[in-house]
Amino acid sequence: MDVIKISEEKELKKLKVEIYVPLDACACEWDKFMNRVFVELTPYIKHIDYDTKNLNSEEARQLNLHSKCVVVDEEKRFSSTLALKKELPKLLKAKGLI
Numbered sequence: 748m749d750v751i752k753i754s755e756e757k758e759l760k761k762l763k764v765e766i767y768v769p770l771d772a773c774a775c776e777w778d779k780f781m782n783r784v785f786v787e788l789t790p791y792i793k794h795i796d797y798d799t800k801n802l803n804s805e806e807a808r809q810l811n812l813h814s815k816c817v818v819v820d821e822e823k824r825f826s827s828t829l830a831l832k833k834e835l836p837k838l839l840k841a842k843g844l845i
Contacts, residue, residue: 761796762839764788765818767810770801780815783828787835794844 766784768777781799788795802812810818816826819838825831839845 760842760844761794762791762842762844763820764795764797765821766797766799766816767802767807767812767818768799768815769803770799771803777815780828784817784831787828787832791835791839791845794839 766781768780770777788797800806802815812818812824814826816824817828817831818824819835823834823838825834836845
C-alpha cells in the first residue's frame with residue numbers, strides 16, 4: 748500500500764507538459780515540431796508527464812491557442828522549441844525535480 752502511495756506522489760511531482768498540434772491535419776504539418784519538442788523533453792522524460800492534444804479542440808480554444816505549442820503546468824506556453832530548451836531546466840529545478 749505504501750509503495751503505491753509513494754509512486755502516486757512521484758507522479759504528482761512530475762512536470763505536466765501538454766503538446767498542442769493539429770492532430771486532424773496531415774502529420775506532415777506537425778511531425779517536425781513534435782520531433783524537436785521530444786529532442787528537448789527526452790533528457791528529462793522521467794520527470795515529465797506529457798500528453799499530445801489536438802490544437803483544433805475546445806480545450807485549445809479555451810486556452811486561446813492558435814498555433815502549435817507546448818503548455819507546461821497549464822501556465823507557461825512555448826511556441827518555440829528553442830525557448831522550451833532554455834526554460835525547461837529552470838522549470839524542473841524550480842519544482843525540485845532536478
